[in-house]
Amino acid sequence: MNKKKRIQRPKTAIKITNPTKPIKKSTTSTTIIVKPNPKSKSRAKPSSHFLENDEGLPTTSYSSNYLEKNSILSPDFYQIDALDLAPRLLGKHLKKDDVILQITEVEAYRPNDSACHGRFGITARTAPVFGPGGHAYVYLCYGLHTMLNVVADKEGIGAAVLIRSCAPVSGLETIQRRRNLISEKPVLLTGPGKIGQALGISKEWSNHPLFVPGGLELLDGPEPEEILVGPRVGIEYASPEHVNALWRFAIAGSPWISAPKNTLRPP
DNA sequence: GAAAAGATTAAA
DNA sequence: TTAATCTTTTCC
Numbered sequence: 575m576n577k578k579k580r581i582q583r584p585k586t587a588i589k590i591t592n593p594t595k596p597i598k599k600s601t602t603s604t605t606i607i608v609k610p611n612p613k614s615k616s617r618a619k620p621s622s623h624f625l626e627n628d629e630g631l632p633t634t635s636y637s638s639n640y641l642e643k644n645s646i647l648s649p650d651f652y653q654i655d656a657l658d659l660a661p662r663l664l665g666k667h668l669k670k671d672d673v674i675l676q677i678t679e680v681e682a683y684r685p686n687d688s689a690c691h692g693r694f695g696i697t698a699r700t701a702p703v704f705g706p707g708g709h710a711y712v713y714l715c716y717g718l719h720t721m722l723n724v725v726a727d728k729e730g731i732g733a734a735v736l737i738r739s740c741a742p743v744s745g746l747e748t749i750q751r752r753r754n755l756i757s758e759k760p761v762l763l764t765g766p767g768k769i770g771q772a773l774g775i776s777k778e779w780s781n782h783p784l785f786v787p788g789g790l791e792l793l794d795g796p797e798p799e800e801i802l803v804g805p806r807v808g809i810e811y812a813s814p815e816h817v818n819a820l821w822r823f824a825i826a827g828s829p830w831i832s833a834p835k836n837t838l839r840p841p
Numbered sequence: 842g843a844a845a846a847g848a849t850t851a852a853a
Numbered sequence: 854t855t856a857a858t859c860t861t862t863t864c865c
Contacts (some may be wrong), residue, residue, distance in 0.1 A: 681848070689848070699861060717859030719849050736848055767849050777860090808848050844864080853854080 632753055647792050649785050652707030656682040656726035656733035659707070661801055661823045663724060663735055667793040670773045673745035675763065678830040679738040681806045682821040683723070685731055689812035692732035704732045710790060712770065712780040719767030720776055724784065724792065738807070738822070739764040739831040740772075748774075764832040781817040800826035801836035 575633040647666070649823050652659060668675045683690040690702045692711070702711045703725055711723040740763045742749055749763070749772045750756050760763035763772055770776075774792060784792040803820040810817065824831045824838055831838070 683848075691848080694862070697862075713848090714858095714860060716849050716857080718857070721848065723848085738848085765850070795846060806848070811847080842865090844862100846862090847860095850857090852856090 581602045586811070594674055601658050604721065617676035637743040638831075641694035645794060646785055646787055647794055649706065649708040649783075652724065652785075653728050654707070654726065656684050656735050657821060659726040660821065662814075663737070663792075664750075664801060664823060664825050665798045666795040667743060668722075668737070668740065668769075668773065669791045669793055670775070670789065671745065671748060672775060673748050674743040674793075675749075675769065675772065676743050676830075677737055678741050678828045679764070679822070679824040679832060681736040681738060681823070682726075682733070683736065684733045684821075687812075688816045689806060690732065690734075692734075693814075696732075699730075701802045705729055705781065707733075708783060708785050710779055710782045710784060712775060712777050712782075714777055715767065720770030722770050722773065722775065735767055737769050738766045739767055739824070739830050739832045741828065742822075758829070760829045762832055766832075798825040802826050803841045807832070807834070 581834070651662075655664075660680045663680050665676050666675065666677050683692070685692065686692065690703075691700045691711075694700070696704050699713055701709075702709050703723070705725060706729040707724075707726045709725045711725050713721055713723075715721050722737045724737065726733040726735055739760075742763060746758065752772055752774050753762060753768065755762060763769065773790065781792060784790060801822045803821060804822045804824075805814075805818055806822045815821055820841075822838070826840070
């Protein structure tokens with residue numbers, strides 16, 4: 575039998591840049607401590623949901639207060655066409671453990687869509703996609719990356735929304751540890767594989783109900799002012815009609831958007 | 842049973 | 854630009 579060559583990634587690839595001096599943990603609040611970055615050429619615009627304190631550093635005070643008034647979304651929210659649900663997910667919050675992420679970029683996958691995992695019908699992997707909306711659909715991509723989808727529409731339809739990017743709201747320390755990356759820049763959370771990693775989920779979470787408190791939850795959030803649309807990413811195998819469909823959505827002006835950005839336009 | 846391909850990422 | 858990595862699905 576062929577050798578089972580599992581070349582392990584060198585430890586040097588792990589990018590914990592400051593392991594001996596962990597970021598200070600705040601036990602009394604959810605304030606995010608960040609390092610100033612004086613070398614930054616084009617100073618990144620702080621994302622809109624962060625407030626800045628006197629030192630110009632983002633805090634989560636706004637988000638914490640905001641979320642206290644917000645509730646978990648009910649199953650009704652999800653029982654619509656994935657094309658309608660996708661933009662409505664922008665601005666909403668994913669919560670697990672102490673991590674809260676605000677959704678900034680999504681893609682819709684629909685029935686009769688040659689790019690949708692449901693295109694082969696119900697299989698062991700894709701069964702949750704055909705269940706009622708409001709559940710997670712989680713799968714492994716390229717044998718490495720855990721992809722989180724939100725199942726849309728009614729039972730039997732077969733539609734879902736891929737979460738492609740988020741902005742951190744709280745639990746930055748946990749996010750950074752899970753990502754093996756100390757950063758507060760978009761590289762931390764732009765890309766679907768990074769979302770699954772930051773949330774600490776595996777395919778075991780597939781079919782998990784997002785409307786039940788206690789595990790992985792979807793909470794309400796502010797509606798974005800402007801939205802960008804574009805073709806979906808990485809589906810060249812699909813028919814031209816579906817390759818070209820503008821079923822990718824993002825919050826306009828947010829830095830928390832994955833590549834390629836230049837295919838996104840106002841609707 | 843075997844083989845191909847994949848809703849990607851990080852590093853060169 | 855390319856390697857890494859392995860599950861799922863299809864094909865014979």
